[in-house]
Amino acid sequence: MTQFAARDFHPFEAGGNRYLYLVPSAGVVRLDRASDAVLSTVAQEPGSVGELTSRLSDRFAADEVASAVEELLHIQAIGVAAEPRKRMLKVLPSSAVPLQTMVLNVTSKCNLACTYCYEYGEDRVVDEEAAEMPRFLDEETARQSVDFMFEEAGPNPVVNLTFFGGETLLNFPVLKTTLAYARERGDALGKKVQFSLTTNATLLKPEIVQWLIDNEVGVTVSIDGPKEMQDRFRVFHNGKGSYEVVLPKIRDLLQRHTAKPIGARVTLTRQNLDIIGIYRHLSEEVGFQQVGFAPVTTANGRDYAIEDGENGYDLMLQQFQALAWEFLEYTVAGRRHAFSNVTETLEEIHKGVSKAYPCGAGVGLVGVATNGDVGLCHRFAGSDEHRLGSVGEGIDVEKQREFLDRNHLANKTDCHTCWARPLCAGGCYHEAHTRYGSTEHANLHYCEWIRAWTHTCLEVYGELAERAPHVLERIGN
Ligand code: SF4
Ligand code: SF4
Numbered sequence: 001m002t003q004f005a006a007r008d009f010h011p012f013e014a015g016g017n018r019y020l021y022l023v024p025s026a027g028v029v030r031l032d033r034a035s036d037a038v039l040s041t042v043a044q045e046p047g048s049v050g051e052l053t054s055r056l057s058d059r060f061a062a063d064e065v066a067s068a069v070e071e072l073l074h075i076q077a078i079g080v081a082a083e084p085r086k087r088m089l090k091v092l093p094s095s096a097v098p099l100q101t102m103v104l105n106v107t108s109k110c111n112l113a114c115t116y117c118y119e120y121g122e123d124r125v126v127d128e129e130a131a132e133m134p135r136f137l138d139e140e141t142a143r144q145s146v147d148f149m150f151e152e153a154g155p156n157p158v159v160n161l162t163f164f165g166g167e168t169l170l171n172f173p174v175l176k177t178t179l180a181y182a183r184e185r186g187d188a189l190g191k192k193v194q195f196s197l198t199t200n201a202t203l204l205k206p207e208i209v210q211w212l213i214d215n216e217v218g219v220t221v222s223i224d225g226p227k228e229m230q231d232r233f234r235v236f237h238n239g240k241g242s243y244e245v246v247l248p249k250i251r252d253l254l255q256r257h258t259a260k261p262i263g264a265r266v267t268l269t270r271q272n273l274d275i276i277g278i279y280r281h282l283s284e285e286v287g288f289q290q291v292g293f294a295p296v297t298t299a300n301g302r303d304y305a306i307e308d309g310e311n312g313y314d315l316m317l318q319q320f321q322a323l324a325w326e327f328l329e330y331t332v333a334g335r336r337h338a339f340s341n342v343t344e345t346l347e348e349i350h351k352g353v354s355k356a357y358p359c360g361a362g363v364g365l366v367g368v369a370t371n372g373d374v375g376l377c378h379r380f381a382g383s384d385e386h387r388l389g390s391v392g393e394g395i396d397v398e399k400q401r402e403f404l405d406r407n408h409l410a411n412k413t414d415c416h417t418c419w420a421r422p423l424c425a426g427g428c429y430h431e432a433h434t435r436y437g438s439t440e441h442a443n444l445h446y447c448e449w450i451r452a453w454t455h456t457c458l459e460v461y462g463e464l465a466e467r468a469p470h471v472l473e474r475i476g477n
Contacts, residue, residue: 001048004069005081006039010419012455014462021458024076024086026354026422028461034060034068039077046081090410091356093363096397098154100364103378104145106174107166108370109135112200113237116269116296116304133382136171137370141391142178145368148391149182150189152366158192164367164378169203179215198222198265200234202242204249213257220263221250221288225278232271233304247286254287263290263340268316269304275319283338292340293320295446297379297431313449321456328460332468343475345457346464348423350475355425356409362388362400376403376439379430386439412442420447420454 008023018036020029031039037056041047047055053065060068072078079085110117137145146161153159161182163175179195186193196218212219223246224230231241254262264282268275275293282291295316298305306312323339330337357363359377366374367381372391380386388403389395409415412426426432427443427450435445464471 001050003046003048003081004042004052004073004078005046006043007076007079007085008419009077010455010458012458012462014459015466017462017466019458019462020075020077021349021419022075022077023419023422026349026352027075028349028458028465029075029077030462030465032068034064035071038065038068039072042072042078088410088416090405090408092401092404092408096152096154096395097363097400098156099149099152099159099366099395100156101160101162101360101366102145102149102152103162103164103365103367103381104137104142104178105164105166105367105369105378105381106137106142106168106171106178107135108133108382109170110165110167110200111170111202111236112167112234112242114233114235114267116233116267116298116302134370135166137174137178139174139177141370141372142174143181144372144391146178146182146185148368148374148394150185150191152395153191156191158194159186160194160196162378163195163197165198167203168197168199169208172203172208176211179217183215194218196220200242201246201249201253202236204246204253206252209253209256212253213259216259218260218262219253219257220265221246221253222267223250223264223282224266224272225274226281229272229274229278233267233269250286261289263292264288266291266293268293268295268306270306270312271304273306273312273315273319275316276322279323279339289336289338290340290343291338292344297428297434308445313446317449317452320453324456324460328463331464331471342457342460345423345454346461347475349457349461350472354422357404357407358425358427358429361429362403362407366395376429380433406440411440414442414444418447418451420451423454424450 010021010023012019012021018031020031022029037059038052041052041055049066049069052069053062056065069078149159149161168175175197182193195215198220199222201221201223224234227241227243230243234242236242266278266282279291282288295306296304306316320341324342327337327339327342359365361377365377366388367376367378368374368391369382373382373387374389374391374395375381375383376386376388388399407429409421409425415421415426427446429439431443432441433439435443
């Protein structure tokens, strides 16, 4: 008799029901009572349909058990015990990957001197060559970059152009001409360009805000929270805090630029972990519609690095969880909630995202340095070691292929048995490079955190499915 055994899934509960996150398909299913019982029984000990029927005979008829087995086999929650588990396949794109997003570094200069910044801080990806990098993108390189973007976008009807820095507004003249040129070329080519920029908000002025509005530019503001937090790390070169400077400018931006959600991006450090307090301030007092948090990228041992344990990652997780549950209650009640970390993960779960690579870096997304060098993403722009080409020569397809080959999830043996791999895929290359010296290394220092956070997001997803399924339909739209 064929024996069945449990396979690759992660269970969770929502609304009193049992759900599974199915790792091979990245799908989510709710189990009926019979399937739940069969799976629990098989997880304890493999068994045949006959054995399972007899073990569960006090609760389920034989045909219920048989159809539960069939269903669980179909979704690959169980498999034939004697058959080896399927190995992870390494499937590389068969042709060049069309570009979706170009992150254009318009300057490497910044008027703030944040201690932890990867651009200026101690952990920057530095090459000798980067030291020679022009501090500002010039108009000619910017135009070449736009031409490169359309060329590499191939058949994509929409491309995203994100301006990045340094502080982007230090090079406002080139921002303006670049956007105008991209719009003109997009119109001529019949392609839509979606623009966005990241700024520290110190240089926002009414006329710049108007330009952002007129051109429908999405804005992400790097900000660390209330005054005491912001002024601790986000300081001018003379050491003065930036809170009082940015607050009125941000208020003006939020009040007038209403067509696009304006996001706040908070860098979390060991000294800046009052996530709920920061969230309340930025969302409820300042008025950001999206507030997202990212732990600082750092090598081990920096005094701002978030530590393991109750004062570090555990504290961060508890607060992320509290905000995620608050998001759920707000959403069910039809209220808006700004915690974007949870909405981003819910969107990925809902779309059934299953990644072979942690992000789009080098595959659909590139970072362009001020000298026109093309790197994996904005964080690697200007790093010779991670150069994929240049805006003049285009992407070196061989290099790209070699990168994709080396960095595929199938090579990360530590991740092969991890249920969170469809969403994590080993984590950020920049973080891995900073921590372990290689983009190919899985970010094993935050696995527990990733799994616990993903589990919470799955629970929230299940609760939404139970209590407000119509909301799931809107996710990602
Ligand atoms: S890095 Fe850790 S959490 Fe992420 S997929 Fe690999 S083992 Fe899982
Ligand atoms: S490598 Fe890291 S920083 Fe770069 S795009 Fe990916 S996740 Fe973002």
